[in-house]
Amino acid sequence: MKISSLSLRISLPIVLVSALAIGLTVFLNVGKLERTLAEVEQSRLHFTLADLQDNLETGLDLGLPIRGLGNAQAALDFETRADPDILSISVVDPEGVVVFHSGSAAATPVAPLGSVKGASWNRREPDALVAGQKLSNNFGVTAGAVVMRYSPRGHDRFVQAISSQLGAAALVAVLLSSAGFVFGIQVLGRRVSGSLRTMEDALQGQPLDPRTDAAAQALVGRVSQTTASARAELDAACQALSSGGAS
Amino acid sequence: MSAAKGMNVMSGVEGLPEPAAVQPVSVQQTAQLHARPVRRLFAFVLSVLLVSQLAVSLLAWSLAERQFVPELERKAQTVGASLANKLTRALGYGIPVEQLVGVDEFFAEVLRENADLAFLSLSDDRGQELFRSRKALPKGQEVDPSSANALEVAVDVSFEGRRVGQLHVGVDRQYVAGRITGLRYDIAIVLVTSLLIAFEILWLVVTLNLSAPIRQVVELMTRLANGDFREGAAAGPGRSLAESLNRLVDGVNQGFAELLRLAAEPARRAAASPLLEGLRQRYQFAEDGLSRPAGEQRLIGVRILTVLFMSAEMLSRSFLPIYAGSLSDHGLNLPDGLRSSLPITAFLLAIAIAMPYAGRWSDQIGRRRSYITGALFVATGLAVSGLVPEYLMLIVARAVTGLGYAMMFMSCQGLVIDHTSLRDRGKGFAMVVSAIAIAQICAPPIGGILADRIGYALVFIAGMGVALVAAAVASRLLDNHRPHAPEARPAARLRLSMLSGNHRFWTLALLSGVPAQLIYTGFLSFLVPTLLSGMGSTQSEIGRDSMVYGLIVVALVPLFAWCCERFETYALAVGLGGMLTGLGLLSLQWNPSPQAVVIGIAALALGHSMSISAQLVLVTRATREEALEVGSGPVLGVFRLMERLGAAAGPVAAGLLVASLGAPRATVWLGGFGVVASALFTLAFFLTGRLSPRSHAA
Helix, strand or coil: CCCCHHHHHHHHHHHHHHHHHHHHHHHHHHHHHHHHHHHHHHHHHHHHHHHHHHHHHHHHHCCCCHHHCCCHHHHHHHHHHHCCCEEEEEEECCCCCEEEEEECCCCCCCCCHHHCCCCEEEEEECCEEEEEEEEECCCCCEEEEEEEEECCHHHHHHHHHHHHHHHHHHHHHHHHHHHHHHHHHHHHHHHHHHHHHHHHHHHCCCCCCCCCCHHHHHHHHHHHHHHHHHHHHHHHHHHHHHHHHCC | CCCCEEECCCCCCEEEECCCCCCCCCHHHHHHHHHHHHHHHHHHHHHHHHHHHHHHHHHHHHHHHHHHHHHHHHHHHHHHHHHHHHHHHHHCCCCCHHHCCCHHHHHHHHHHHCCCEEEEEEEECCCCEEEEEECCCCCCCCCCCCCCCEEEEEEEEEECCEEEEEEEEEEECHHHHHHHHCCHHHHHHHHHHHHHHHHHHHHHHHHHHHHHHHHHHHHHHHHHHCCEECEECCCCCCHHHHHHHHHHHHHHHHHHHHHHHHHCCHHHHHHHHHHHHHHHHHCEECCCCCCEECCCCCCCHHHHHHHHHHHHHHCCCCCHHHHHHHCCCCCCCCCHHHHHHHHHHHHHHHHHHHHHHHHHHHHHHCHHHHHHHHHHHHHHHHHHHHHCCCHHHHHHHHHHHHHHHHHHHHHHHHHHHHCCCCCCHHHHHHHHHHHHHHHHHHHHHHHHHHHHHHCHHHHHHHHHHHHHHHHHHHHHHCCCCCCCCCCCCCCCCCCHHHHHCCHHHHHHHHHHHHHHHHHHHHHHHHHHHHHHHHCCCCHHHHHHHHHHHHHHHHHHHHHHHHHHHHHCCHHHHHHHHHHHHHHHHHHHHCCCCHHHHHHHHHHHHHHHHHHHHHHHHHHHHHCHHHHHHHCHHHHHHHHHHHHHHHHHHHHHHHHHHHHHHCHHHHHHHHHHHHHHHHHHHHHHHHHHHHHCHHHHHC
């Protein structure tokens, strides 16, 4: 079927709007899923941190300084071994200086804890998801924090997978709807052209297709009748003037 | 008409065909011939758009459910391991597992803090359930752990190397679906907006390429059926039919030209006169023998051009005061509320000052040039707003955006005047008004959604993109030619002294027009984002709530316009509309919540729907005498200027109130001002109506 330039002219802007709308829908969905995933991940990391917090705060409650927590290194090593996606876990003092560290990532000092709002925090760094939990003794004084750096590979893989699947679906939706638009508009255009052609044929004296719309039939009939009448009256008037008007 | 020959009673000339009396064919009767295919096309395109977007959203939801399962399982394992550790520690104190105290409360707290968990249970080593807690759900909703809704992970609880029990962690599979369902409002907004924009574009493209040419042919046939042979058809779809019709028209007109030639001969003049008179009574011919092609439909472009320029500016409406408030004012030490409101006032003030000049300038240089220049101003202003995070630059950029906005607005208004006659001008302006409403519905929520995800700066840049698209569309649709330029009127200037004694005009302007605009911009443009942001709403939610205004106005303006006309209640509508607006804002006194803000927006929309068109009718009536001298344009211009100055004052007044009282109380004060102004308006309008000799006029 040859696509007319008219159906292309009508279809193209609609295809563009459709693509934009579907693209925005995918963008919104991917964004929401990523945020939901981040929430679940953060919540999971905080469970791990909460275990460490319980463990380490037991020592702090006994009055030990943070550097004197004898079981800290073993606890950190246990957790990093348990989950290969944990890049590192550090225990820092109130100034943010690393006092215990375990894992493959280098020990990185953090900002002094006085400048950190809240008891826990999360942030995304280029190479890691970072979660922190303040440690306090039984007087409520902040004695340090435990900071976990987690591999973002799983997160990024998830987002990539969802994005590519939804992107592919969006592409298919755009292609299908575009084909639908072009085809539908083409069919409608042909139908309109067919009606116009039938009306034209009828004006030229050919019988009207009985399937033609009743209003179109009536209109064509009235046009033919009025035009014929007008021409007949004009002819008769000309003849009347030519034959008798001059005498 | 009968072609039977005999004595013609109309011309009195024997031998001419007898015309039969027939009912004329009306345009309404034949309109369905061109309207039906267009309606089908619209229904088809909008259905495909709807289905494709719904399909993508449904797929996203089902994908999310599947893809999240591994992550939820990991979370359940971690939770299980963590809780099992804690239980093991308790067992270390020598308490048997079945005698542990406070396990239910402990589980309940964990469930409260983790919305994705459905239940927690602890069983002994024989599998006998000892403790169980389930997520608290709304009444009537229960999570059945055995159903597919929960994903269960079991973790052993061991003590001294021996398994003493098992902890069961149930993850709510519906959690992710529920979170995704939270997107339904955003998706619905995208859906509604894309359908409205697609509708606008479709209307433009279909009108220019399909329906206008077909309508032209059908209307030509209707005229021919009624004996009017003065016009032919232009080329387009149905060209072949148009050519056939043109041949018929030309044949008839040539016959008439021949008759005129014969009638012009002195010897035949006397006989020709009744013949021509009779024919002219029944038919209308092209007197020079040539038919004129019917005019082209260009006015439709004004809709899409209005939607585009309004959308470019309104994309940032839901967050502009928040953005302005976040910028440092470099030592000016402006109070917070004032700092947030000044950029909005700069924009509105630039519009108020520029509009009268922009209208004349557009008349002089042409619609295309003035619209494109305005679009470039708007694009520049929005680009600077987004790219230069400096407070003073933002004020300058907003003023530049306002200048461009005024140019584009006046170009669109001029376009309507150019392409309409007095008879159909109302219809033309209705196109502009509905286009503004569509932009008001679509742009703020989309801007809010985007701001939440890509940040303020990129939304300004998106607005710049829309302004540039508007310029590109204008360069394709518009020209600088003015087909129906109104004839130059004699230079009659309106002096303010002419209006000084017109108390009704000043009552309308000062107690209705100015307060209505002041409250509109002060509340909707400034206080709504400030209030909702302070109450913790996201940008998407602020945009969504602002959308309520446009939706109500679109739905109710025609209804109230009809009611006012039908029952002659213009003054009542203006007074009551203002009162309702004020009362709506007062509701924040008792309940400063997002719901109360939405009630305020709805009341503002309801009040404006009642008063917008009624106000203009009252102004026209109250200034009938002045309008006779200088025309209604300059009088309405004074009223509009005062309204725009009121609009410019709105954000700054609200900002000052916020600085001293806080946003909720500022809203209440604004509402109180609305109520007092409306009460005074009603009283004063009633009094001036009784005392003034013009009372009969309004």
